[in-house]
Every structure is written in structure tokens, then in C-alpha cells.
Amino acid sequence: MSAPLLEVDGLHVTFSTPRGPVHAVDGVSFSVGAGEVLGIVGESGSGKSVTLRAIPRLLHANAAVSGQVRWRGADLHAMPAEQLRKIRGGQIAVVFQEPMSALNPVLPIGLQIDEVLTAHTTLDTPARRKRATELLGLVGIASAATRLGQFPHEFSGGMRQRAMIAISLAAAPALLLADEPTTALDVTIQDQILKLLLRLVAELDMALVLVTHDLGVIAETCDRVAVMYAGRLCETGSVHDVFLRPRHAYTSALLRSMPGEGAARSMLVPIPGQPPRVDRQIPGCAFAPRCTFVEDRCATERPRLTPQGEGHAAACHAAARVAEAAS
Amino acid sequence: MTAMLSITGITKRFPARRGLLDMIRGRPQLAVHAVEQVSLDVHKGETLGIVGESGCGKSTLARCVVRLHDPDAGAITFDGTDVLSLKGPARRSFNRRVQMVFQDPYGSLNPRMTVGDTLAEALHVHAIVPKPAIPARVRELLDLVHLPADAALRHPHEFSGGQRQRIGIARALAVEPQLIIADEPVSALDVSVQAAIVNLFMELQDRLGLTLVFITHDLRLVRHMTHRVAVMYLGRIVEIGPTAELFATPRHPYTQALIRAVPMVKPGRRGSEAAVIGELPSPLNPPPGCAFHPRCRIADVACRETIPPLHPAPWPVACLKANG
Numbered sequence: 001m002s003a004p005l006l007e008v009d010g011l012h013v014t015f016s017t018p019r020g021p022v023h024a025v026d027g028v029s030f031s032v033g034a035g036e037v038l039g040i041v042g043e044s045g046s047g048k049s050v051t052l053r054a055i056p057r058l059l060h061a062n063a064a065v066s067g068q069v070r071w072r073g074a075d076l077h078a079m080p081a082e083q084l085r086k087i088r089g090g091q092i093a094v095v096f097q098e099p100m101s102a103l104n105p106v107l108p109i110g111l112q113i114d115e116v117l118t119a120h121t122t123l124d125t126p127a128r129r130k131r132a133t134e135l136l137g138l139v140g141i142a143s144a145a146t147r148l149g150q151f152p153h154e155f156s157g158g159m160r161q162r163a164m165i166a167i168s169l170a171a172a173p174a175l176l177l178a179d180e181p182t183t184a185l186d187v188t189i190q191d192q193i194l195k196l197l198l199r200l201v202a203e204l205d206m207a208l209v210l211v212t213h214d215l216g217v218i219a220e221t222c223d224r225v226a227v228m229y230a231g232r233l234c235e236t237g238s239v240h241d242v243f244l245r246p247r248h249a250y251t252s253a254l255l256r257s258m259p260g261e262g263a264a265r266s267m268l269v270p271i272p273g274q275p276p277r278v279d280r281q282i283p284g285c286a287f288a289p290r291c292t293f294v295e296d297r298c299a300t301e302r303p304r305l306t307p308q309g310e311g312h313a314a315a316c317h318a319a320a321r322v323a324e325a326a327s
Numbered sequence: 328m329t330a331m332l333s334i335t336g337i338t339k340r341f342p343a344r345r346g347l348l349d350m351i352r353g354r355p356q357l358a359v360h361a362v363e364q365v366s367l368d369v370h371k372g373e374t375l376g377i378v379g380e381s382g383c384g385k386s387t388l389a390r391c392v393v394r395l396h397d398p399d400a401g402a403i404t405f406d407g408t409d410v411l412s413l414k415g416p417a418r419r420s421f422n423r424r425v426q427m428v429f430q431d432p433y434g435s436l437n438p439r440m441t442v443g444d445t446l447a448e449a450l451h452v453h454a455i456v457p458k459p460a461i462p463a464r465v466r467e468l469l470d471l472v473h474l475p476a477d478a479a480l481r482h483p484h485e486f487s488g489g490q491r492q493r494i495g496i497a498r499a500l501a502v503e504p505q506l507i508i509a510d511e512p513v514s515a516l517d518v519s520v521q522a523a524i525v526n527l528f529m530e531l532q533d534r535l536g537l538t539l540v541f542i543t544h545d546l547r548l549v550r551h552m553t554h555r556v557a558v559m560y561l562g563r564i565v566e567i568g569p570t571a572e573l574f575a576t577p578r579h580p581y582t583q584a585l586i587r588a589v590p591m592v593k594p595g596r597r598g599s600e601a602a603v604i605g606e607l608p609s610p611l612n613p614p615p616g617c618a619f620h621p622r623c624r625i626a627d628v629a630c631r632e633t634i635p636p637l638h639p640a641p642w643p644v645a646c647l648k649a650n651g
Contacts, residue, residue: 043517156606186380187544191588192601199599213517216547216590239594257522258592259551264571267530268551270523274487 110148237312443479568642
């Protein structure tokens with residue numbers, strides 16, 4: 001396998017708030033290669049979106065970021081803003097959950113695509129116009145020429161998300177970062193958008209990082225998955241390994257809490273309790289208070305990410321017992 | 328089996344805003360066709376799921392049943408009495424027997440009242456128990472939804488999303504209803520918390536013999552917890568039948584597409600083709616004939632002209648091609 005495009009190494013994000021520091025991301029590492037789809041999954045407050053936004057340095061000024069984010073070997077967090085600007089929107093593009101707040105409501109879609117093309121390509125006006133039409137066609141928007149002149153409010157929810165994707169693809173990025181791109185959409189439209197993203201990854205040999213709370217979306221869309229809990233990485237590996245052979249107690253509990261193939265109206269298996277607050281440091285494992293596999297050292301000793309097989313790692317003291325229970 | 332709740336031909340349209348220019352030009356008043364000619368029965372003790380995507384009319388239908396909206400046409404009977412003509416005490420008594428649980432428990436709880444006061448108010452207004460017995464009943468209700476007794480003294484903002492939904496359920500249960508209509512009750516919750524609320528619904532149903540109408544866009548939940556399911560598309564029921572059979576052999580092309588579009592928590596089902604093409608049409612201007620025909624793979628000329636009636640056997644489906 002070729003060297004990964006993006007390597008995130010020991011990422012920490014701490015927000016300073018009037019009520020004290022909030023440790024939103026606490027030591028997260030992963031990498032993505034060309035043509036690969038990585039899913040980041042977690043429940044609300046797990047730090048998955050902050051992780052994604054930290055990659056191209058899109059966080060507010062009150063965020064203190066440490067760790068390394070290497071893009072083709074260069075540290076995005078150490079490079080001058082001028083250099084970063086060429087990469088952001090050019091080589092790395094972002095698709096957000098809410099197209100209506102990410103799109104400019106007073107500019108026609110065509111102009112918003114044109115802005116990206118002007119900034120990141122050397123095309124002249126007619127060529128940019130042609131490219132914009134092509135891009136709308138690529139993301140499945142019919143009668144592209146008319147659509148270019150329309151404003152975001154004239155688009156339906158699914159069409160807006162397609163337009164967002166067209167804008168993000170304008171400069172032919174090598175990496176697409178998608179933050180819950182289908183959460184606000186209906187299931188048949190979600191299905192269309194996910195299939196579109198997969199087609200683009202295959203055709204353009206892009207890398208895709210997909211953040212979602214939906215385990216189903218991960219299972220059907222991603223090659224590899226990173227499971228997050230309370231700002232920490234619990235488990236990472238191929239979707240196949242993590243879903244069928246979970247090695248972290250949280251991953252295992254999350255999978256069991258889903259209504260699945262089990263008998264109709266059988267009781268589901270919820271995870272008791274609440275996720276911990278991240279406004280104080282957690283000494284041991286963040287999941288320990290809700291965990292059924294908990295042992296003494298979980299409260300005091302933070303588990304490290306340990307290999308569980310080829311490309312599969314979990315940060316769980318009870319990995320062996322979780323494995324046994326799953327089989 | 329006799330129906331506890333019977334809905335016949337319910338139609339509800341909402342007038343759309345019309346600009347001054349449209350009025351001057353004499354353009355006709357448009358209306359959102361929220362619910363069109365919907366008929367269904369809910370049997371005692373069952374869980375009926377109503378599924379569909381946004382704008383399919385599932386929430387409007389629920390609100391018509393509890394008379395938060397008055398339907399434009401059709402009839403609703405509950406235990407043999409005509410619901411739409413109820414007035415005064417009779418209407419209040421109906422409201423007591425049919426309760427609703429909403430998606431956003433924070434929006435539907437009074438933020439200035441303690442949980443105990445909220446529950447006590449429901450008990451007092453409907454005179455469920457004599458005044459001295461209210462505190463004891465409040466404790467019982469909290470226990471029923473697995474909240475600690477000291478929850479009664481706290482305010483809604485002190486609880487997590489899952490706990491707030493428990494409070495919403497406790498309030499609905501306070502007046503001892505026979506039918507609960509839950510409109511997306513777990514959609515705002517994380518999956519691990521969702522499971523606990525779903526369990527609570529099933530447990531309460533078994534313990535109290537409740538009848539439940541569960542409205543959701545989540546097919547995975549419907550498949551797990553309902554006995555029967557009604558699939559709605561653009562204001563109409565396209566298919567209604569026993570859950571297990573309907574999921575195993577869906578008959579309407581829309582139901583088939585919907586089931587295929589839901590991502591399952593099972594790696595390796597990755598296809599490249601979307602389950603259904605096209606957008607949801609606007610309920611302001613629904614397509615003629617079968618509303619699904621512009622997105623349907625097997626639609627022909629007839630589908631563009633005829634609104635398909637519900638074919639009864641083996642379970643009702645509104646598709647001209649389903650029996651052919």
C-alpha cells in the first residue's frame with residue numbers, strides 16, 4: 001500500500017470556555033489513503049465532528065490544538081496560513097451537514113462553484129462555466145445550465161447537498177471530509193447521496209473521511225472505521241473486523257443496542273448511564289462507569305490502543321473478554 | 328377483531344401562502360396536500376407503526392386523531408363514538424384516553440414547572456386520583472418509567488434527553504390512557520439511549536395493556552417493535568400489513584425501495600446503485616395518478632392517470648402492478 005495521504009497523530013483539541021477547559025478530542029490518531037473511505041462514528045459529544053474540523057484548521061479561536069496532522073508529509077498545523085489556504089478547498093474539501101447554512105444564500109450556485117474554480121484553477125471564464133455545468137451533472141443535478149443561475153433556496157434538501165458536493169469537488173480534491181452529510185436527509189435521498197460519494201471515490205480515486213452517528217451508514221459505506229467515545233479513539237480497523245469482531249467494550253455495547261436481526265419485540269440492550277462530561281480529565285477509561293466488562297484498573301489506568309490483529313486496534317483492558325463474549 | 332380507533336377517509340390540506348401578485352393575476356389558491364383519503368384501523372393492544380419520509384403526512388395524521396388539527400373530510404371513531412363531533416366534557420374525556428408523546432420532550436414540557444408539578448397537574452385536571460393521593464401517584468409514575476423519586480423536585484433542564492423523554496411518557500401515562508400516539512419519540516436520542524426508551528414502550532405496553540401508534544422514519548425500529556405497519560407516501564397509505572410479512576415481501580415499489588435504502592448494520596452489503604431515483608415531489612403539487620410514478624421503475628401510462636385504490640389481499644397495497 002502507498003503512503004497514506006493524511007496522517008493524524010495524537011490530536012488533542014481543548015476548548016477554553018468561561019466554565020473552564022473542555023477536552024473535546026483527547027489523543028486521536030488515524031490515517032487515510034487514496035481511494036479509501038474511513039468512517040468516524042460516535043454518539044453526540046464524542047468529538048467526531050471536532051476531529052474532522054480540526055484537520056483543515058476550521059475550529060474557532062478558543063480551541064487549543066496539539067498533535068500532528070500531516071498532509072502528504074507536511075504538517076497542516078505548522079504551515080503558514082497562506083500555504084494552508086492553497087490546500088484547503090483545493091486538495092482537501094469539506095462537506096457539511098447543513099447545506100443551507102454552509103451555502104451562501106444570496107449567491108447563485110454557479111457563482112459559488114466559480115469562486116472555488118477561480119481560487120484553485122487557472123481556467124478562463126468560459127472554461128470555468130463549462131466545468132461548473134459538468135460538476136452539477138457529475139453530482140446528478142439535471143438541467144445543470146439553468147440550475148447554475150438558481151439560488152440555494154430554490155433547491156430541495158437533497159439537491160442542496162448535491163450542490164455542496166459539487167462545490168467541494170470543483171478543484172478536484174484528493175481528500176473529501178464529510179461531516180454527517182446525510183443526517184438531515186430522508187432515507188431514500190441519503191441512499192442516493194452515499195452512493196454518489198462512493199462512485200466519486202472510485203472514479204476520482206479520492207480519499208473520503210465520513211463522520212456519522214449511524215452505524216448502518218458506516219457498515220454500508222466505509223472500508224475502515226474509527227469508533228470514538230468522550231473524545232477518545234476506542235477502536236479502529238476494517239469495518240468487517242470492527243463490526244463482526246469488536247474488541248472494545250463500547251463498540252460491542254453500541255452494536256448490541258441497535259435493533260437488528262433479533263426476534264421481533266425482544267428487549268433491546270441499552271447502554272446504562274450517560275457519557276461522561278469532558279470538562280474534566282478522566283484518569284482511566286472514559287467508558288468504565290457504563291461498562292459491563294469493567295475491572296479495577298479501568299478506573300485509574302487509561303487503556304492504550306493495542307493491536308488486535310492486522311490493522312485492527314482497540315483501547316480496552318478487557319479486549320480479550322469482549323472478544324470471548326462476542327464469539 | 329374490532330377496531331379501537333377507526334379512521335375513515337381522512338383528508339387534511341393546509342392553504343399555502345399566496346403572494347399579492349398571484350391574487351391579482353387570479354392564480355388559484357394552492358394547498359399542501361398533507362393527508363389524502365387515509366383510512367386505517369388500530370386494534371386494541373397492538374403496536375401500529377406509521378412510516379414514511381418527510382412530508383408524507385404521518386405527523387399530520389396523528390395530530391388529526393387527537394384533534395390538534397381538524398380534518399377537512401373523513402371520520403374518526405374511538406370505541407364506537409364519533410371523535411370529531413365531541414364537545415366539552417366528552418372531548419376532555421377522549422383527550423384523556425388518547426395521549427400523545429412528542430419528539431422533543433424539552434419543547435413539550437413546561438420549563439418552569441418541576442416534574443412533580445407537571446405530573447400532578449395532569450392528575451388534578453383530569454381528576455384521576457383524589458388530591459391527597461397525588462404525591463403517591465407521582466412517585467408511582469416516576470417509578471413506572473424508571474426515574475428516581477427525587478426527580479419530582481427537579482426541572483426539565485436538569486435531565487438528559489433520554490430522561491426527558493421518560494418524563495414525557497410519564498405525563499402521558501398519568502391520565503391512564505388506552506391509546507398512546509408517539510410521534511418520533513426517539514429520533515432525537517443517541518442509539519444507546521434509544522434502546523432504553525424502546526424497551527420502556529414495549530414493557531409498559533405489556534404491563535398496562537396499552538395500544539400504541541408509533542410514528543417514525545426509522546424502519547429498523549418499526550421492524551423491531553411493531554405488529555403492523557402502514558407505509559405512507561405523499562399523504563396516502565401505499566401499503567399496510569403485518570410487519571414481519573411486509574418486511575419479508577414488500578409489495579409496493581415504494582416500500583421495496585424504502586427497505587432497500589435503509590443501511591443495515593451489517594458490513595458488506597455495499598451496492599453501487601441507489602434504491603430509488605429522483606426527489607420527493609412537493610405536496611403542494613402532487614403528481615397525478617399514483618404519486619410515486621415519477622420515481623417508480625415499473626410505472627406505465629395507467630399509473631400516470633389512475634390513483635390506485637388499496638387492493639385488499641393478502642394485505643392492502645395501493646399499486647396497480649402489485650396484483651398483476
